Amino acid sequence: MVFVKDGETVVPGEPLCIQEEFSPGENAALDSRGRVIAKVLGTVSYDKSKRIVDVRPLKTPQLIKVGDQVLAQVRSIQDKIVVVTILSVGDRALKHPKAAIIVPGRGMKEEMKDVVGVGDLVVAQVITQFMGIIGLSIWKPNLGVVLGICDKCLNALTRTRAGLICPKCGEKHKRKIVPFYGNMERIASMLEVMPS
Ligand SMILES: [Zn+2]
Incomplete structure (x- = not known):
């Protein structure tokens, strides 16, 4: 018995067939009921001569997890809320930049506008992900502004x-910067697009 047609998209855990029909190949496994199930999100491929079923993984969108280091650009600063757009995660540029907020530091005395500025590039760490809202921290020494922009x-x-x-208007700016502030090579390496 085959539950899913060749070439169809399946989700992890979805039964594909009974093991008498096809043995589990790549990204497939046997469950306790003798069925072959998918291990990843992908498309089903039955090899009728070898009697093996494979699941070819779909290219999944890049996921952002708590703990990830990101490069982001500051969009707006309102009181204690800083809205940014995440440009890259773990040195890989995102195809679809994602909005996030910078969470104020505990017991923080400075105002947010004395820490970051609109247009700045910041290195931050993902600390929360709640209801789809990504919360970032820039409070560790190696996190903060990597390139500041004059407002x-x-x-x-x-x-x-x-x-x-x-350098143009001579205005002084307060920021929380990283030790490698202004290092364009380092910044460019954080935006590297990896071949997929
Ligand atoms: Zn200026």
């Missing part, structure tokens, strides 16, 4: 002994 003239801010300064 007046949109220039990249230069790191000097006196702090971050806009």
